[in-house]
Amino acid sequence: MIDDLRIHPGGEPGPRPAGELVLYWMQSTHRAHDNFALDFAIEQANALRLPVVVYHGLRVDYPWASDRLHTFILEAVVDLYADFEARGIQYGFYLDPGPGRRPARSPLVLLAERAALVVTDYFPTFIVPRQTRALRRKVEPPVVAVDSCTVVPLAFFDRAHLTAISFRSALNPAVPHYLRRPESPEPRIQRAIDLSFEPLVPTAATIPALVAGLSIDHAVPPAIRGGTRAGRERLAEFLATGLSSYAELRGDPTAEHATSRISPYLHFGNLSPHEVVLGAREAGAGQSSDKFQDEALVWRELSYNFVQHDPKHRTVDAIPGWAREELRKGEADARPVLYTDAELEYARTGNELWNASQRAFLVDGWMHNVMRMLWGKAVLQWTPNAAECLRILEHLNNKYSLDGRDPSTYAGIHWIFGKFDRPFYRRPVYGTVRYQSLKAAAGKFDTEAYLSRHARELPGIG
Ligand SMILES: Cc1cc2nc3c(=O)[nH]c(=O)nc-3n(C[C@H](O)[C@H](O)[C@H](O)COP(=O)(O)OP(=O)(O)OC[C@H]3O[C@@H](n4cnc5c(N)ncnc54)[C@H](O)[C@@H]3O)c2cc1C
The missing domain is CATH 1.25.40.80 (Serine Threonine Protein Phosphatase 5, Tetratricopeptide repeat)
Structure with missing residues (x-):
């Protein structure tokens, strides 16, 4: 049985008796194992004596859609076909061809309308909450979101914790109960369903051409193999x-x-x-x-x-009050230099170590935690205020980093502004918000080695 704390219903009545299937709409949990939404869908399908079907779609119009993100997801789809087949579960992947080439009705809506129940992933940020709400408005069957995000369910905590110390003491007692591999039920009814669309089955060889044919950002190339x-x-x-x-x-x-x-x-x-x-x-x-x-x-x-x-986690309103006030006062302080978005994005600042860290995002699609801290703190003094700094950090992190668009993105970026931290000695621009110096990094690690490791430019941009 799935822990009730993982289940986020939409307030609708129970499953529709007329449905021919239970649909698991995969949004953010791209795996066929340790997946509570899938397990809940199978449990419900078994109880209703219906087959379970997994629908997974990839749109072209989500923010920052690029060759890098699409390729990573398509590589995961190759694994998903194999893993679902091994479990005897029908999985269909739909690659959105983009506006003007789409079928008259969305394959997801067509399938959902035939379902007794739709189960989907619970994910607290990016496009997922909006997409879930949109499907709830469009179809009659209940759409239940199930949380596979964390070891301890998100709903276990009834409040926001402001420090790691406070959160650790609330989380640790719950870990022994939740930290075990979930036992996934097997589907009892094996009946193939006509999906009403032609599922796409990508292979490593076909992915480059598939991605090239879509209207997404082709300037951000693949970086890390997905799946x-x-x-x-x-x-x-x-x-x-x-x-x-x-x-x-x-x-x-x-x-x-x-x-x-x-x-x-x-x-x-x-x-x-x-x-x-x-x-x-x-x-x-x-x-x-x-x-x-x-x-x-x-x-x-x-x-x-x-x-x-914090529904305002993408805005400066999520900065702790003391830090917001310090940064607001610091807006009057002179900046050493103000860079344009393009100078930051294409690693054209006057600081070579910062440029190298930005090139790690551009080329590798990933940056080391120590560099992310230095990278973010530096941008505070190169932008007029916290709102501008947050806007550009979010854009760079989410566009280039394969782990972006995540709760850890917003926690990391807000740490730059003082979240989960305490006041330090006052200095210009930062006030009492912690400062970290790119110059001082030279005494802490081999910055020359980092520079030569990240010397390569991303071809064709900037
Ligand atoms: C400005 C800034 C932006 C960041 N943006 C992101 C982001 O977009 N996505 C992201 O996943 N993390 C982000 N982080 C947190 C952290 O930098 C990365 O999680 C970590 O560098 C990932 O590398 P790793 O997998 O080798 O981590 P490891 O050190 O091997 O840790 C294992 C896992 O623990 C988690 N983790 C580690 N450190 C943190 C942390 N400080 N906060 C939250 N989770 C953590 C990650 O899931 C990580 O994969 C950001 C931090 C900062 C300061």
Whole structure:
């Protein structure tokens, strides 16, 4: 049975008796394992003696749609076909061809109208809440959103926690109960359903041409291979070679394998947070394993707690009052320089270390945590105010980073403005909000090595 705290119904009555299927509409949890929405759909389908069908669509018109994001998702779809087939579950993927080439009626709506019940992923930010509300308005069957985001369900916490210390003490007692691999039920009714659209079955060989034919941003090229298989390879490699020195080396952005680099796979749901944390526990005890679990559990789930409880997490209204006031006063202070959006985006500032970190986003689609902190703090003094800084940081993070558009995006960016932090000594522009210096970074790690690692420009942009 799925924990009630994971289930977010839309207020509609129960399943429609007339339905021919239970539909799982996959939005943000791109995996066939450890997936509570899928499990709930199977449970309901078994109880109603109906088949379960998985519909997964990819639009062209979501914000920041690009070759990079589309390719990552399509690579995950290759795995999803294999994984659902192995479980005997019908999965159909629909690639939106874009305006003017779409069928008269949306394949999702057509399928949902035939369902007794629609189950979808609960995700507290980006386009997911809006899409779920839109389907609820369009179709008669109930649309139930189920949370697979975190180890401890988001609804377990009835308030926003303002510090990691407070959140840790609320989360830790719940972990023993929730930290286990979910036992997924098997579907009892195996009956193929006519999907009313031709599902697309991509392969590694066909993905480049598929992506090239869509009207999305072709200037942001693929960067990291997507999917559960690639994610598990990455996780296994880290657990075998990086975890034991994580506590010691995670602060060094030049130590390439010191952190897991699994954030894109967690963002798209290719990996479950359960398998990541349990994997670290099984790989060994000690300071490094504890530190990694603290990041993957406490900091990651604190980010979800923030976004879940603050509908204004994309705005400066989510900055803590004391910090907002400090930054507002700092607007009167002289900036060393103000850069245009293009100078920031294409890594054309006067600071070479900052440019190298931005090139990590541009070229690799990922940036080390230490560099993200320096990167964000620097932009505060190169923009006129916090609102402008937030706008450009969100744009750069979400456009280029494969783990962007995530609760951790907004928690990370708001940390730049003082969220989860305390006041420090006052200085111009920042007031008492913590300052971090790009210049001082030279004494902390080998900045020359970082510069040469990120010397490559993204071809064709800027
Ligand atoms: C300005 C700024 C922007 C950020 N934007 C994002 C973003 O868009 N997406 C994103 O996933 N993270 C973001 N972070 C948090 C953090 O930088 C990344 O999660 C981390 O660098 C990912 O690398 P990793 O997978 O090697 O992490 P590891 O150190 O190996 O940690 C394992 C996992 O724990 C989680 N985690 C680690 N650190 C944090 C943290 N500080 N906050 C929340 N979760 C954490 C991530 O899911 C990560 O994959 C941002 C931080 C800052 C300061």
